[in-house]
Amino acid sequence: MAEEEVIILEADDASSKDEESFAPIEEEHEDGEITPSYVVPINNEASTHEKTKKKLLFLLIAGVVILLGISVALLLIFSTKKNPPIAPVITQKTEEKPIQKEQFSPSKIDTMIKKAHLLYEQGNKEEALKIYEKIATFNESISYYNIGVAKLKEQNFPEALDAFKKAIQNKEHRCISAINAAVCALEMKDDALFTYYIDLAFAYLPEESNAPLYSYYVGLVHYYKNFYYEALSALRHPEMEFYKEDQTYLASKILGSLQYNSLSLSTLESIKQESDHFTLGLLYAKTGDYQTARTYLLKASQYNPTQTKIKIALALVENKLGNLGNSATLIRDVYNVNSTDTKPIYGIHTILKPSLFDIQSAQAEFEKELFFNNENTYNLLFYYAPYKVFDAKQTIDYIRKGSMNIFIDEIGPALSYLKASSTISKVNIAISQGIKKALDFHVYEANAIFVQMVETYPNHSILHYNLALTYAQMGDYANAYKNFSKSYHLDNSNYLAGVFALMSGKLIGRDITKLSEDVKDSLNKNTNLEKENLYISLIYLTDGNHFSLTRWLELEKDDTPLSLVLNIIAAQKLHNERMYHLGSQKLQTLLPKDIMANIIAFNVKHNKKAIKTYAKEIQMEFNQLPLDYDAFYYGPNIVKEQYVKLLQIGGLVHQKRDGVRAKMEEEQEDIPSIMQTLAFMEIYANRFEEAFTLYNKLIDDYQKRDTHTIFLASVAAIGAGHSENAIALLELSKLTDPSNAESRYALGLLYQEIGNFEAASVQYRSIGNSGFSSRYFSFNIMKSAYM
Template sequence: MAEELEDIIIIEESDAAGSYAPHESESILDDDSSKKKKIIIFGLVAFLLVLIIIIVLFFILKTPDAKNTSSLDFIETKLEQNTTQPIQPSKLENMIAKANYLYSTGSKDEALFLYEKIAVYSEAISVYNLGVAQLKDGTYDLALQTFKKAIVNDEKRCVSAINAAVCSLHLKDEKNFRYYIDLAYAYLAREKDSPLYSYYYTLINYYNNNYLEALSSLENPTSKEYPVTQKHLRAKINALYSNDYKAIEAMEEHFEVADSFSIALLYARVGDLTLAQKHLAQAIVKNIEPVKSAVAQALINLKAGRVATASKQIKNVTDMFPEEVYKPYPVKVELKESLFDSLKAQLRYRDKIIHARMFNYQKIFYFSPYKVFNADQTISSIQKGNANIYIDNLASAKEYLTKSASTSNVNQGIVKAIQKALSFKLRESNTDLQELVKLQPKHSILHYNLALTYAQMGNISKAQKHFLLSYHLDAKNYLSGIFAIMTSQLIDKDSTKLATIVKDSISLEDPSEKIDLYKTLLFISDNNIISTADWLDKDYKQKPLYLALDTIIALGLNDINAAKKASHKLTILLPNEILPHMMYIDSYFSDLKPKEYAKEVLNYLKLQNFDFNDLYYGPYITRYLYIQQNLITGKLFFLRKQLREVLETTKRNTHEITSALALASLYDKAYEESYTLYNNLIDDLKVRDAYTLFLGAVASTAADHHANAIALLELSKMKDGSFLESRYALGLLYLEVKNNQGAGIQFARIGDNGFSSEYFNFDIDLDKLLFEKEQAVK
């Protein structure tokens, strides 16, 4: 009895807040009162248990309001019972939300299972969602069947038809695709009051290739739903129509790291390589499109002049993905448009060529004097020989007299070679001087003259070699030393030590006109244009070289009046030569607008009385600049006609005429003719210096003979391994033929110094990408 009473008291304490503990005096009662008390207590307990069950059932069955949503576990439990009783819409929506959440977090199987269970109870609400999940999961057959059901159920018909069309696309069923996209358009009118009307309109037009219509609705949306999809479509369509800045603007809205790769490509398209690289770096870190991102980064570095870095990246990505690396961006090698368009060529000529180091040096070489033999040194050798005869030292005397006789023959040959060079028989002069060097390999003046002919012919590598030899043979031959520095710069050879020696030696000399000239040339080689200003104040005799320097320096200082004055005097001294008049044009017409410039140049050239020997047989710079001006003025066709007539009638060597005609034909877009002429020049006339081989490759590329271009560039590289234009072009062509290893080797030799080719460019071969895509579909 005592145990039962104790049990009841414990239950009461757990359920009745106001219960009290009995006093010890109340714990012993008689039998009757004890029985009655038991009945009362048991009755109270039963009542309390019933009350608790009612309260619990009330909370379980209570419909959730906006502030108190019951657990979704109830719905899941009901679904497991396979009953067909309908569930209230609010609970279904919560269930769908849970399924969507499961799908978005990667629990696809659970989400799909939940969708299917919901569909049993309410197809009208959930079939469409099931289709979306199946579509995202890549089960396109199932998704298509599900969207068909949604259409039959008359629920979300327009968007269900759109998604059915998308499924058909994935299944490569063109007929079905057309049917469902047309069906979506037919149902579109029903959605005119829907906030998503513009979105559906966009999708239908996008899939129908009506991109401008799709873009219009994207620019004027009726809803802000699906912002990510809408911004991607805006960006994609704008990019399609080359509205790259608008595409970037769209991608910048609600920017996500996942968009790094796409926006990087857009920045690359508009030429903002810095931002392109920034976003590509993010994409690589996040492993977004790893192959595409790595290849794109390398190609952008090529565009930015970080060629050695690009070489490493190309090698790395090729090693990691040897097959995939060639798929995303097939390279198409092409020539720069600025080479051929008259307006772009003019802008390039006036902005770059006039002030370029290469052409300023070429002008200096053109007007630099050739040197004759040292008569005092020759007489000294003869006197030494006679003196040795007198003292009976016959062996020594014979050596001296033999040397003097040989030197006399060489000196005579030098005079004849100089006469030919001054008469614009430059190639003949160069050939004679090469033979004389074999007789007297230690003759400083002979090497200087030979180097100067090479420089004027455009063979800078050989010019540098002989200028350097000349200076080493005679350390007082400062002009050789200075020209060795200049030519070293043109072929990217380090001349720091040489420049220090030459400068130190000249600084020890007494002031004179020659020393002033040498110091001015050194300032030009240092690109120290401010220090050259003193030269303009000198009052020396007006020699062609001095006037040419006046013009170059004045243009560099933007002293147009001084440039006009010097170039005008130069044309008076040399009225029949082309180069002085090119420098006159640079000085007098530099401030004119493009159309006026072309008009004035054309009228000016018509008035000149050139003998054209310098064009047909003389220095390379004359041919190059005169052809450029004929391109700018639209007269290349007539120049080519003139050159052909001379080529057919001349009895002199035709090397330079052929070279001029080949170059003029290239710039006039007569690519096959240029290609043929360069092949004749290289194969038949044996003109095989690095630059001619390179120009032959340029013509071959223009004429779409890329294999021939590769062969010529390989030869050019062998002739002059420091000629960066050849290496860069060869690297691009190797990329084009999917030889990334070969391309990387060429690019590695160029460096990260901002190299930009004057001739070659590359793009992505979109036609090839489209063709490969179509072949994959077939």
């Protein structure tokens, strides 16, 4: 990831095209160093951004006018007492009356300056400028300086610059005059002139060593010269209390630019005003506290409802919070689709989450209860679910024994049951061929067989169930839902099809209310079933009714892989540590070489340990286990994903990747499946170009065009920097599976990145305010030249 450079954004900031991350800084140490981690947009770089500087300089101008006005007035009065005014010189015979300059007492000057400042702040600039010009004429010794101030407030920058130039030539307050001249140069977009006058101000700093605001001058000049630590020293140790809030604000800004975000926040919080809500919102977003950032940005939008930068900053925070519907509305509001000006206010750059390939980030984000979000829970059940053969009345025993035995390496007995069942009907011969492939973990080949068969037998409940199960194990939940539902409606006694339809439907965001009621009603009507059974317990899980799973744990039942994994899930949801450990031990004993059973047992054993110790145990213990790797090479996605994640935490991805590559070179039968595994590992090995090449080969040469393969190809394309290819692949993935929120989210980011805000908002709106959090994608902020 690119280093995050900037932290404070004013409403009128300018910025460059450098990139920065929209992600939190994890830890700030006592010695001032920070530990970066793997993202509201923070976009104002202290060293290059001109307009933020102007706010500080204008504040300085007002203060100096007040101080100079008072001091010069006092000098004038004292000098007048010692040296009475000299009569005007007569240059002609005709006598003329001398022009008397208006003289003011110090208190009157102070009052006039305050009045002018108040009028100016209230918007009555014309009257304010009249007073400033009147003050400016009272004594020639400061006339050029005050004329410069007046012209600066009029925004007549060329004349103001000329006045400050003359003031410097006349040795009038040369340091502050040079700083104000630099303001004029900024407004005139003359960088060379700005540098010249800042250097001049630096040279004249010693002249102000006795001035009350000397530390402020030092802080400002060093800040503009990019001497940030020197500026901080002056601003945080002022000699007097003048303009303390302004100095604190600038100190906060510098701290942020140096990536001391927490210290910057606490500094700004000490003086926060209504006008600081925007900056505070951005800072909180920078630290990853998006909820607090959202609160401040909402306040800022109330304070300044027309400020488009606030809206887009809020849109990006809403994006991070998963409120993509709100993000879409804000984007459409700012980037009106009928507007000809679609230049980005905050450009973004779509990236892969660092936790996909960075070990430190992965360890920081890793949750040891990794199996128990909805998707992983359902995937475990899909993984251990039995395949079915035709005519359940005659072959239910074969189904149970065949499906169970295959997991304990008794392939011979398993196949004998399946072969016996295949004699029941002609279709079951074909079904058994697909099941044989699936039980050997060649899920993609099994899926291809079932897809072909379903065209011949479109109304076969068992066939649709088996096809759906392969889709579910491949991660194609839309097709899984379609075929599980079809299977259940063809035979509503196929309760497992009905329950799995509910799970896959939930994963793709379908309304499953009616289907759920239908399945429950069908179960209740079956008097042959116990009141508490496998199917109703699976429905409790799907409904989130975890308390009712207590009764499932208390039931006496056969220890099948499916029932055992439901025991483990139920115990974890109910925080029943004893049953959690017992269930994982039983599953590992039943399936000693199964990768998933061993990952679960390992996690249960070590989940209380610190992440570094956990990683070491992966290297020392898990890596030595005698496992059956066919499930990893060819099988369901959950095995690939969870095993690779475990390897990554343990720092073993590159080592195992070499083994997979060697295995692929030897493979003769199912090359595409092992190529899928290698391509997936290349992503986690930070070798995106290699992954992209492999996925292209799978799609073009092996015709693997399932939604999951296409989607992962887009992930590799983004990692390799091929944004146009990624868009094309994601559009194809979306067509194949319109419910894939990951595809839609990535498309939204990519369209927003290229300035197609209408298309981006369409994708975000389709996801809505669902709290969606991508596993794969994030974004960095690009500081636009248009800001």
